[in-house]
Amino acid sequence: MLCSLQVYSSSASAAPxxxxxxxxxxxxxxxxxxxxxxxxxxxTMIYDLTxxxxxxxxxxxxxxxxxxxxxxxIGIYSKTGKLIAVQxxxxxxxxxFQLHQLKNKTxxxxxxxxxxxxxxxxxxxxxxxLRNNKLITLAQIDSSEGTRVIKDSDKDGNDEIYGYEWYxxxxxxNVAHSVAIYDKYMYKWDSVNKKYLKYVYGQDxxxxxxxxxxGKLSLTEAVNLVNNASKKIYKTPSISFTSYKNNMxxxxxxxxxxxxxxxxxxxxNSIYLPELExxxxxxxxxxxxxxxxxxxxxxxxxxxxxxxGVMNTYIxxxxxxxxxxxxxxxxxx
Numbered sequence: 236m237l238c239s240l241q242v243y244s245s246s247a248s249a250a251p252x253x254x255x256x257x258x259x260x261x262x263x264x265x266x267x268x269x270x271x272x273x274x275x276x277x278x279t280m281i282y283d284l285t286x287x288x289x290x291x292x293x294x295x296x297x298x299x300x301x302x303x304x305x306x307x308x309i310g311i312y313s314k315t316g317k318l319i320a321v322q323x324x325x326x327x328x329x330x331x332f333q334l335h336q337l338k339n340k341t342x343x344x345x346x347x348x349x350x351x352x353x354x355x356x357x358x359x360x361x362x363x364x365l366r367n368n369k370l371i372t373l374a375q376i377d378s379s380e381g382t383r384v385i386k387d388s389d390k391d392g393n394d395e396i397y398g399y400e401w402y403x404x405x406x407x408x409n410v411a412h413s414v415a416i417y418d419k420y421m422y423k424w425d426s427v428n429k430k431y432l433k434y435v436y437g438q439d440x441x442x443x444x445x446x447x448x449x450g451k452l453s454l455t456e457a458v459n460l461v462n463n464a465s466k467k468i469y470k471t472p473s474i475s476f477t478s479y480k481n482n483m484x485x486x487x488x489x490x491x492x493x494x495x496x497x498x499x500x501x502x503x504n505s506i507y508l509p510e511l512e513x514x515x516x517x518x519x520x521x522x523x524x525x526x527x528x529x530x531x532x533x534x535x536x537x538x539x540x541x542x543x544g545v546m547n548t549y550i551x552x553x554x555x556x557x558x559x560x561x562x563x564x565x566x567x568x
Contacts, residue, residue, distance in 0.1 A: 254281070254314075261292045261312035268318075269308055271296050278334055284311060284365045286343040291319065293346070295334050307331040309348070311365065322363070322370040329361075337362060337385050339393040339424040342373065347385060347396065357381075360396070362431065374431040376422055380415075393424040400435070405525070406488035406555045406562065414496060416489055418443075438484060443556055452552060452559045454518045457529045460486065461550055462510045464561055469508075473500040488553055488562040507564050509533055509548055527552040527559070535568075544568065 251259065258279060266273065278295040285291060292314065297307040307324035309331065324331050330351035337347045342364040352358040360376035360383065376383075379398025387394050401407075402416040410416060419436040435443045464486040474482075479501045480492050495501045511531035520527050529550040536543040551563040 257312075257314045257316060258292055260316040261310070262294060264316065264318065265294050265296065265308070265310045265312070269296070269306075271298060271308075275299065277332070280334055280336075282336055282344065282346075284344055284346065285319070289314065293334065295331055295348075297324075297331055297351075301330075302327050305330055309334070309346075309363075309370065311370070320365060320368050320370055329359075332358065335385055337394045337396075338387070340391075340426055341424070341429055342366075345373065346370075347376075349383075362396075374422065376431075377420065377433070379420075380417055393426070395424075396422040396431075402438070402489075404555065406490055406553050406560060409490045410493050414493060437556060439557065446556055449554055449556070449558055451520075451524065452518070452527050452554070454513060454516065454529075456559070457518050457527065457550070457552060458511050458513045458516055458531075460552070460559060461508065461529065461531075461561065465508045465510045468503050468506055472504055473502055475499075476501050479503070485557055486561060488555065488560045491560075491562055491564075507566060508561070509566075511548065511550075525554045526562075527554075 258281075262276060262279065265271070266276070275296045275298050276294060277297055280293040280295075281290045282293055283290045284293060292312040294310040294312070295308075296310070298305065300306070305325070305327035307330055309322040310318060311320040312318055331348055332351040333349040335347040335349070337345045339345060346363040348361050348363060350358045350360065357378040357380045359378045362373040362376065363370045364373055365371075376396055377398070377400060379400065381399050383396065383398040385394050385396055389395070398420055399417040400420055402418045407416050416438065418438070421434045421436070422431045423434065424430075425432050437443060464483065467482060467486065476495070476497050479495065483492055495506065509531075511529070511533070515533075516529055516531040518527055518529050529552065531548045531550070533546045533548055534543070535546050547567045549565045549567075550561055552559050553562040
C-alpha cells in the first residue's frame with residue numbers, strides 16, 4: 236500500500252484518518268530529526284517490513300543535492316510513531332530514488348531501492364531486509380537500461396528481478412552506444428545458499444551459464460561457416476537492416492553487422508564474402524586461441540582486360556558465447 240508523497244498537514248479541513256495522523260506524525264519527526272524540508276520526502280510506503288502482521292510507515296527522503304552535499308535517508312516507523320530503524324546514504328555515488336516491495340521465502344517482505352538514474356537512464360539497485368531493527372543489504376543489483384521488473388514469474392514464492400544490460404564483448408566493441416545490444420538478466424533468490432544469483436540471457440533467449448563449451452575452430456567448420464554466410468547474405472540483393480541483422484547475427488559479429496547499419500535498405504552486394512574451398516585455404520589462430528584467420532585463394536579472371544590470377548582472401552573469426560563468428564573480411568590481389 237502506498238501513501239501520498241505529500242506531508243500531511245494538521246490544518247487540513249477534513250478530519251484526518253488514523254493512518255494519516257500516524258503518517259503525519261512520523262514524517263514530522265523524520266523531517267525534524269534529520270533537518271529536511273517537506274519537499275525532501277520522495278516516497279511514503281505502508282508495508283509490513285518486520286513481518287509481524289502489522290504494517291510499518293517507511294519514508295524515503297533525499298535533499299535533492301548532488302555531489303558531497305547529497306544526503307538520503309530511509310526511515311522505518313511503527314504505526315505508533317516510534318522510529319524503528321534508519322538508513323543513511325551520504326555517499327553521492329548512491330542516491331536513493333525509489334522504493335519497491337519485494338519478497339523471498341527466507342526474509343519474506345523486503346525492499347528494493349533504486350539509485351537515481353544516470354544520464355543514459357540506467358540505474359543500479361540494492362535489496363534490503365530488516366533484521367534486528369537494522370536494514371541489511373542482501374544484494375547489489377546491476378544497472379538496468381530501461382524498465383526493471385520485479386515479479387514472481389515461476390510462482391515459487393520468491394520475486395525475481397529482471398533488467399537489461401549492454402552485451403559488452405569483443406564482438407560488440409565497435410557498436411555505437413545509440414544502437415547498443417542489450418541482454419536480459421534475471422536475479423533469482425537461492426534459498427539454499429541464501430543469496431541472489433544472476434543469470435544472463437543472450438539474444439537467442441538462452442541462458443549464458445547453460446551454453447555448451449565453444450571448442451577450437453576446425454578448417455572444415457571455418458570454410459563451411461564462410462560459405463553458408465555467403466549463400467545467405469547474397470540471397471537477397473537488398474534487405475531491411477532489421478532483417479539483415481536477424482538473419483546474420485549468429486554468423487557475423489555485431490561489429491561487422493553494424494558496419495552496414497542503415498535506416499533504409501542494406502545493399503548485400505556491397506559486402507565482400509566469397510565462397511572458399513578447403514583445399515586452397517589455411518587456418519591460423521591468435522596466441523589466446525580466441526581469434527582465427529582463414530586465408531583462402533580464389534582464381535579470378537577480368538573479363539574486360541582478360542587478366543587472370545589468384546586473389547588472396549582473409550576472413551577473421553572471433554570466438555563468441557554463441558560460437559565462432561566472422562568479424563572481418565578483406566582481400567589482396
